[in-house]
Amino acid sequence: MSHLFPTYARWDVTPLKAKGAYLTAKDGKEYLDFTSGISVCNLGHAPENVKKAVEEQLENFWHTSNLFQIDLQEEVAKQLTDASGLDLVFFGNSGAEANEAAIKLARKATGRTKVITFIDSFHGRTFATMAATGQDKIKTGFGPMLETFEYVKINNLDGLKAALDENTAAVMFEVIQGEGGINEGNADFLKEVEKLAHENGSLVIIDEIQTGIGRTGKPFAFQHAGLDPDIISVAKAIANGFPLGAIVGKAALAEAFSAGSHGSTFGGNPVALAAAKETLNTIFDEKFLADVTAKGEKLNSLLTDALSGVDSVKQLKGKGLMVGIELTDEAGPFVTKAREHNLLILTAGTHVLRLLPPLNVSDKEIEKAVTILAAVLKAE
Ligand SMILES: Cc1ncc(COP(=O)(O)O)c(C=O)c1O
Structure with a gap:
């Protein structure tokens, strides 16, 4: 029995260690973390x-x-x-x-x-x-x-x-x-x-x-x-x-x-x-911030390509590395499915998937996340 007030609808993930864009759970599963602790760990975990x-x-x-x-x-x-x-x-x-x-x-x-x-x-x-x-x-x-x-x-x-x-x-x-x-x-x-x-x-x-x-x-x-x-x-x-x-x-x-x-x-x-x-x-460094813009554009353009023609996707929203994918359906079940494929993402409102990767996310990590998301959204 938990001794905590049940204020949070918690995921079935118990963190053990986290470094950069990756989080390892107690059961050994490794996740690509595109939540950054809900826009908190902007430099990734434990820089x-x-x-x-x-x-x-x-x-x-x-x-x-x-x-x-x-x-x-x-x-x-x-x-x-x-x-x-x-x-x-x-x-x-x-x-x-x-x-x-x-x-x-x-x-x-x-x-x-x-x-x-x-x-x-x-x-x-x-x-x-x-x-x-x-x-x-x-x-x-x-x-x-x-x-x-x-x-x-x-x-x-x-x-x-x-x-x-x-x-x-x-x-x-x-x-x-x-x-x-x-x-x-x-x-x-x-x-x-x-x-x-x-x-x-x-x-x-x-x-x-x-x-x-x-x-x-x-x-x-x-x-x-x-x-x-x-x-x-x-x-x-x-x-x-x-x-x-x-x-x-x-x-x-x-x-x-x-x-x-x-x-x-x-x-x-x-x-x-x-x-x-x-x-x-x-x-707060010009070059770092220019990189955030470039990575946001990369994420956006890869998502646009990968999700074009997916019926349940209405539009992409946001700026920089604050990205929303508006769906025709409720977003919650897709967050669960992404997690089953080792990608951590969030909802925003009822029908939007929210991606908040660390600002120093690598191109490879962006590509990996987009591949997982496309598979999850196409498998519907
Ligand atoms: C825009 C905005 N304002 C305020 C808050 C509240 O911040 P905290 O949870 O640190 O009290 C949040 C948290 O999600 C937020 O996104």
């Missing part, structure tokens, strides 16, 4: 340079508290602000915590309470971020939600115009909805959202928790559309598997997050930051 940085920090100190000056916090904050064009960072431990911080900051800075989010978005599982999430299934059974949030359709300006009012603190969205189905906000729409929000005195919060840290071929997905957010939230891949989250925001917001206004015991943990410093140093 040597990150491991070394963590080992060094373990020798120095593990935790002191945020009463101390932590050099690593300043160093990683500089990496994040340099890469995003924003100014100031607050560190937490997870994506939901980062979004909580963003929502609190927007409300305090504007003195307004409403936050507009998008239908089919996913922003986390805490009480506020669950309410922010535009999917009913996440909220079922938890009683009345916070009334702070109003939900509008992606790529539909009329809905947004109707929702924006003098009490709107912020509009918060993912540039590409990850959990919701790899749904991309088109650049013109997002630009207009930003313009309308700013004209209304509302902030723009972009949730880069799944799309950020190089996943789409730029440090952050908002940069493809040339947006100018007030706050972005990041987590997942920031420390390649160590728990860390952050918001990065404009300097004008500093006063609203003055001493004593927000905090976290573990937020900005030095061991996680040592991993983050090395991870960001590797990923």
